[in-house]
Amino acid sequence: METNRLSKEMEDILISQMTKEAEASQIYLALGVWADDQGYGGIANFLYRHAQEERNHMTKIMGYILERGGRPRIQAIAAPPADPQTLTECFNRVFKHEVDNTEAIYRIVNLAMEQKDWATWNFAQWFVKEQIEEEKLALELIDKLKIAGGDRASDESLFALDSSLEQMPDDVPLARESTADDPK
Numbered sequence: 276m277e278t279n280r281l282s283k284e285m286e287d288i289l290i291s292q293m294t295k296e297a298e299a300s301q302i303y304l305a306l307g308v309w310a311d312d313q314g315y316g317g318i319a320n321f322l323y324r325h326a327q328e329e330r331n332h333m334t335k336i337m338g339y340i341l342e343r344g345g346r347p348r349i350q351a352i353a354a355p356p357a358d359p360q361t362l363t364e365c366f367n368r369v370f371k372h373e374v375d376n377t378e379a380i381y382r383i384v385n386l387a388m389e390q391k392d393w394a395t396w397n398f399a400q401w402f403v404k405e406q407i408e409e410e411k412l413a414l415e416l417i418d419k420l421k422i423a424g425g426d427r428a429s430d431e432s433l434f435a436l437d438s439s440l441e442q443m444p445d446d447v448p449l450a451r452e453s454t455a456d457d458p459k
Contacts, residue, residue: 279344282390286345288383289336289395295379296333298352300326302372305355306365315433317441318362322369332402339398361426362433363417370413377406 281289307322340347359365380402387396419439423432 279346281340281343281345281395282392285383285386285390285392285395286340288386289340289345290348290350292379292383293333293336293340293347294350294352295376296329296336298355299372299376300329300333301352302355302368303329306359306368309358310362310365315362315437317437317439318365321440321443325369332405335401339395343394362420363426366413366416366420370410370417373406373409373413377410380406 279286303322303326307319307326310316310322311319337347356368359368380399384396384399384403387393387399419436420428423429423436428436
């Protein structure tokens with residue numbers, strides 16, 4: 276008896292999203308290494324935490340596929356792009372990545388609606404809420420850097436920005452502890 280409650284198309288798009296989350300983790304990790312190398316330990320720590328958060332998202336999707344009787348497949352991921360040249364470029368990449376991820380989540384939601392797969396639609400709502408928060412956070416990074424002076428910011432302003440990001444709470448729970456009401 277077939278026990279997979281996901282259509283082939285839905286399972287494939289969820290696996291694709293798992294891969295996208297794994298790639299995101301690598302991108303954040305690479306950006307964190309770059310920031311660390313540039314002497315921005317607070318920014319690096321912020322990016323490292325987000326690398327773990329993206330990995331948690333991957334495992335959350337993997338767990339859902341398994342719960343619905345599907346078989347997640349781990350796929351190869353692309354190498355992260357070359358290092359950014361500036362903090363502005365770094366933060367713009369973070370924002371662009373989050374917007375791209377939001378669009379991918381919307382594709383899952385749209386397919387779930389089309390297929391009347393209400394379980395997956397409900398599951399995906401957690402990610403919709405998460406992406407609202409992630410895009411907002413990325414825009415705040417860009418805004419904070421602009422206020423500090425952008426790429427012409429003084430050392431003091433960059434130090435303050437770096438310190439403020441270092442002080443942000445590390446509230447990245449494990450994916451298995453996340454609920455639909457918990458945006459992380």
